[in-house]
Amino acid sequence: MGVAQRKPQLRLISDQDDWDLALAYFEEYQRSAGLAETTIRNRASFVRTLRRSCGKSYEEVTLVDLRRHLGRPGITAGTRRTERGALVAFFRFLLEDDFRGDDPTVRLAPVTAPKGTPRPFTRAQIDAMLDSGAYRKTRAMILLGYFQGFRVSQIGAVHGGDIDRLTSTIRTVGKGNKERRLPLHPVIAELATTMPADDWWFPARGTRTGHVRGSSVTDLITKAKIRAGITDPKLTPHSLRHAYGTDLVEAEVDIRVVQELMMHESLATTQIYTGVSERRKRAAVDALPGRVVPIRSGRSANPLAA
Structure with missing residues (x-):
């Protein structure tokens, strides 16, 4: 049996089994590309969060669903940007491996996040x-x-x-x-x-x-x-x-x-x-050299001064 025949069928689903199967293939795909296990686990977590948020099958998720999900309150711009990257990778994989016929992230706008600053312990x-x-x-x-x-x-x-x-x-x-x-x-x-x-x-x-x-x-x-x-x-x-x-x-x-x-x-x-x-x-x-600041303008001594 070929790999394509083992993939979940594109149909309406209400349970999580097909999501989990698609995620399992996605994880294999990422490992074959040499991605770190931490990255793989984090991406899976973001995908599962989307599943709970949408309540839809992965082939039903739309651009509007993704925008609504990423725009939800309570998450920082940095997290939103990381989450977007994970979802883009997931749906591109679904398209490339024929899990769905289109990629809803194509027109998903990039997330602007402020430049990070360190938060060190003393x-x-x-x-x-x-x-x-x-x-x-x-x-x-x-x-x-x-x-x-x-x-x-x-x-x-x-x-x-x-x-x-x-x-x-x-x-x-x-x-x-x-x-x-x-x-x-x-x-x-x-x-x-x-x-x-x-x-x-x-x-x-x-x-x-x-x-x-x-x-x-x-x-x-x-x-x-x-x-x-x-x-x-x-x-x-x-x-x-x-x-x-x-x-x-x-x-x-x-x-x-x-x-x-x-x-x-x-x-x-x-x-x-x-x-x-x-x-x-x-x-x-403090490295800038100092100078003496004149007390008076000196205009009386130089009538042509500006």
Whole structure:
């Protein structure tokens, strides 16, 4: 039986089975293209949100439905833009693989979102989380987020075999399955002596094998944040990575070096960290030489003055 024959028929449906089957094919498609598991899971979540919002089969979803869904209140412009990207990818896949005969996202307007700004934890806040009574592995996650600048998905996937003590480096896989070997911070080198040398640092629980998911890392660090009395909703586990980038720039590390350490594809992404240091702004303004301001205009001495 060919693949096309196994696909769900284009018909009116009221249950979620056909959505789930289409999503399963979509996930396979993305994996074959080398997309990260985090991206695949996030896109699936956005598609399921649309399904609940529309209450329609995927072949019935219209441009109006998509506009109404993306325009719903309570979501930020950045989230709306990310969600639009996921839906565009999903419906283009449905068209390419003959799940439906058209693509309703063709005329879906791009979402304008303000330029992102870092939302870093301060060192005092990071210390408060470490001293909050968090368990040893949660503290290790916090340290990896700040001293290596890892995303939660990278934190969850750390393996003892990633550490190379001879070169003092750590292997990690970032967005787009980009594999890098980065300098190992001394704090993490010391941490490694207390963690498994030939196994996952944060193994999955229960019947699952492998390592914990990024969502579990998020939950654990968030609990430490709450215990530390940090109430700012804009501060998330990803803010540890923002603190990493911000403090590197504050230490006057070359921006290209920061880009490499943070595994940013574009320098423009890294440059958002250059605008957050009030100390450096003040130093820049103070660098302008002063001058004596005359008390009088001097017009009487120079009648031709403007």
